[in-house]
Amino acid sequence: MKIFGPLYERTLGWARHRNAPTLLTILSFAEAVIFPVPPEVMLAPMCLSRPRRGFWFATLSLVGSLLGAVVGYLLGHFAYELVKPLFEALGWIGKIEHQVAMLREIAAQSPWKVFWLLVIAGFTPIPLKFFTWASGIVGVPLLPFLASMFIGRGKRVFLVALAIRIGGARAEAALRRYIEPIGWAAMLLLVGALGWLIWHTQQGA
Template sequence: MKIFQWMYDKALTWAKHRHAERYLAGLSFTESVIFPIPPDVMLAPMALAHPEKAWRYATLTTVASVLGGMFGYLLGWWLYDPVVLPFIQYMGYQETFALVERWFIEYGVWVVFVAGFSPIPYKLFTVGAGLMHMAFLPFVIASLIGRASRFFLVAGLMYWGGAKMQQKLRDIVDWLGWGTVALGGVLYYVYG
C-alpha cells in the first residue's frame, strides 16, 4: 500500500502553493496540540522545492511548533479536566497518556527534549507538561532545542540532498512511514 508515497506527492504539490508557509505554520502549531500529522511532511518537500528558503522554513516550523507546544502546555495546566481529559478518553489515549505521566515523573524535562526531536507524539508531552505543572521556562527551552534540532536536520538534509534526495525519499517514503508506525507500536507495547 503506497499511502505515504501518495501523501508525499500531495505534500510536494502543497509545498508549491502561494500560501505554503501559512499552511506549514498552521500545521506545525496544531501538530503540537492535537493534529496527528507531523510538519516534516510539508517541511521536507518545501525545502526541496525551494532550497534557498530551507533555513527560513525550518525556523518557521520551529517557532510555530514551540508556540503550539506552549498552547498545549496551557491546556494541560488550566483545562485538563473540562477539555483535555474528555478528548483523551474519546480518542482512547488513556494508557498512552498514563505512560507519558510516568515518563515525566521518571525523566523530567529530558522527556520533553526527546519528544521534541523524535517521532513520539509531541502533543502528549506538551499537555502532559502542563498537567504535571512542569516549570514553564525549562519546558520552553527543551521544546525549542528538541524541535529546532529535528526541523533543521530535516531542512538541512533536503537542502544538501537536492533533487537526488527528493527522488530517493519518494522511493523509500513508504518504508519510512510504515517503519515509524511499527516502531511506535513496538515502543507502546514495550513501555505501555
C-alpha cells in the same frame, strides 16, 4: 502497517500552495496541540522547491511548534479535566495518561531526565501533542520544557532543511522512499530511551 508514507503524500499538495509558509506554520502549531500530521512532510517538498529559503521555512516550522507546545502545555495544565472526555472519545486518553505517569515518576527522581526525555521526544516523529499535554498536566517547569522543545524539534526541522539543501531532489526522494522505516526506527529509539529511563529510575529508587 504504513502510517508515515500516506501522511507524506497527503501533505505534498499543501506544500505547493501559494500560502505554503503560513500553512506550514499552522500545521506545526496544530501538531503540537492536537493534529497528528508531522510538519516535516510538508517542510521537505517546500525546501526542495525553494532551497535557498529552506532554513527560513525550518524557522517558521520551529516557531509554530514552540507556540503550539506552549498552548498544549497550558491546556494540559489548566484544562485537562474539561477536555478529558474528548480525549477519551478520540482514543488518546490511554497514551496521554501513560506519558503523565511516566513523566511524574521520572520528574520525582531528576528534572534533567525529564528534560532529555522531552528533547528525544521532540526529535522523533511521534505527534508532539502527547508530550506537550503530559508536560502541562505534570507541571514540568516551563522554561526547561521550552528549551527541550527548541532543541529536539529544532534538530528535526533544520536537519531536514540541510539535507534538502545539500542533497536536493535526491534527498527528498530518499525521504519519500524511506519515510516509513525512518519513522518506525525513531519510534523504537524513543521506546528504548523510555525503557532505559524507567529502568534507571527504578534502580535508583
